[in-house]
Amino acid sequence: MTTYDVRSHTERLRNRVFSVVTDEIEMPGGEVVDRDYLVHVGAVGVVALDADERIALVRQYRPAVRQVLWELPAGLIDVPGESLVDAAARELAEEVDLVAARWDLLAEVHTTPGCSNEKIRLFLAREIASVPQEDRHERTHEEAELELHWVALDEAVTMALSGEITNAAGVIGVLATAQSKARDWKNLRPAADAV
Known part of the structure; x- marks a missing residue:
């Protein structure tokens, strides 16, 4: 199975319900991209x-x-x-x-x-x-x-x-x-x- 290595994890905002984060992820083939998402309780x-x-x-x-x-x-x-x-x-x-x-x-x-x-x-x-x-x-x-x-x-x-x-x-x-x-x-x- 393909792996998607997380090279960095940065929290942008946090409140009592969720935080907004940016992960720097290495894609198959080696390209590195940023992905933003909510981390929810x-x-x-x-x-x-x-x-x-x-x-x-x-x-x-x-x-x-x-x-x-x-x-x-x-x-x-x-x-x-x-x-x-x-x-x-x-x-x-x-x-x-x-x-x-x-x-x-x-x-x-x-x-x-x-x-x-x-x-x-x-x-x-x-x-x-x-x-x-x-x-x-x-x-x-x-x-x-x-x-x-x-x-x-x-x-x-x-x-x-x-x-x-x-x-x-x-x-x-x-x-x-x-x-x-x-x-x-x-x-x-x-x-x-x-x-």
Whole structure:
């Protein structure tokens, strides 16, 4: 297999979510080129599926595209020492006031590998219950306006295939859930397998 040797690695900008870096890479044949990309902290997303086979979707404003998008409850891996499934459970509770008794690993996705190393781990959460009112997270900024919608799985598939859901994690999560259901959930992996 061809190797691409990284000759230098320079950080250009850093914030709490990502850094922008430039790698000097030796291409096959010897030419050396610069490649810029984002180094991302990583993320988790949750397909919360209730007993009526409805998925919890949110409407959230995204400044980069200047639109309110259909998405799964999701968030950053930004708590030191927290397991990925615990991060997913935290995000589910914080964003939509839900908890789940059953967790499976649904998919692992590099969201935009042409410009970022971001990887999102998608979990299927079942046996859903509400977080008690007194234990609910106070949402701020864009999250303060999150709208929870319960959407039938078949309808969510239609939304994903028609372009109504454009968030990559949302599309993949919805379609992976439909495929997993069609396979009687036998392709799911233990939540602890997420890396």
